[in-house]
Amino acid sequence: MKLALVLFIAVTVALLGYGYYQGMHAAPTEQTMGHIQRIFYYHVPSAWTSFIFFFINFIASIWYLAKRNLKADALALASAEMGVVFCTIVLVTGPLWAKPVWGIWWTWDARLTTTLVLWLIYVSYLILRRFSDSQQTPTLAAALAIFGFLDVPIVYMSIRWWRTQHPQPVIAGGQGSGIDPEMRFALFANWAAFLAMAALITWFRYRLAIGEQQVEEEHRARALRSQLQEVR
């Protein structure tokens, strides 16, 4: 177990280094945007990673409501925090890229606004977790997670009707879209590295959450025992 973890950490670090090399040196420079475009290798993989972790949060929340399994709740918490971290990276790198290329920091476009709303929903999820009693937190948080997940497609549709500026997807987009194979390789190398790093941190956070649950459980058992002794 321990060996597997050490190996995984080594692989993650190697992947991060390799992804950096691919994105910053090996990938060709973009024609019109120049080196600025290289932020793409951080912006897009972060977005994909955060969406994956929000999805894991949704699945873990349903799993918790169905089975009342506290491990599912620990996973939901860990994945929501990881999703918020990567979503924050997207929201920071986006304006940094937009300012020199579009000439503006921010625009209320479908993808930007959806990402912002997604971030707001999951931050409110984390706040709810902090402000509820520990015994009710898993249930209340799971209910909110389901509401948040239902909201995302509606947000996306509503804002797409409203206005759109963000470029169309270059991966799995329509006809006429696509990128240089070398750029694509650098993109996926970075995505693999980010996913590995996120999985690693989530694993530690998950273990920590399980530990917190056990401490909580122990406190409750101790309080119960002392009450029993007083009765006797």
Added chain:
Amino acid sequence: MSILTLALVNLRKDLRLEWRSRDTLNALGFFALLVVVIFSFSFDPNAEESRRIAGGIFWVSFVFAALVALNQAWARELRNQVLDAYRVSGASPAALFIGKAVGNFLFVAIIEALVSPLFVIFYNLRALGSSWLLATVFLLGTWALVINGTFFAALCARTRSREMMLPLLLLPISLPAVLAMVEATTALLTGEADPGMWIKLLAGYDIVFTTASLMLFETVLHSE
């Protein structure tokens, strides 16, 4: 008793309590009035501009006013452990939820009907689009606010500092609904755009979240 009868019993109880005290309606109405006046000071628009911004100001006022009402939605049930008594009674939680949501909807809708004329006076409004559609937007928009608001108020009733929590949870989820209400209302006031798409979006939002609230309310009610 069927769910519908039980929901009606709950609704009648809420309406009778409100009729005797009129706490919610008074506070809600006065708050909405204050927001209208403050916005009028802050923008001071001419007739042409006011058509463009009135939709936004109107809905922002009512989102805040609805929050004031919704924060008190479960206050009576929390006193004297009414909610716990309801839980052990074996009556359907969905009926309680429907009764409460319809009651809140009526309160907010009544206040909207009373305060809207003030908007017309202060902003010199005259709708250029269909007023029937405007009424539809009001009904769908108010339901969108109230259905999630009632659900999250019940959820927040189980947290610390619950009055602070409700806006923090409700506003992010309500963003698409607020956008749709504002865009549809503006389209109808200016008569420049077609509001059909936004009305459909609001209707879809209402259906999705009414279903989700009914399915998850029991879970939230019984969370321990």
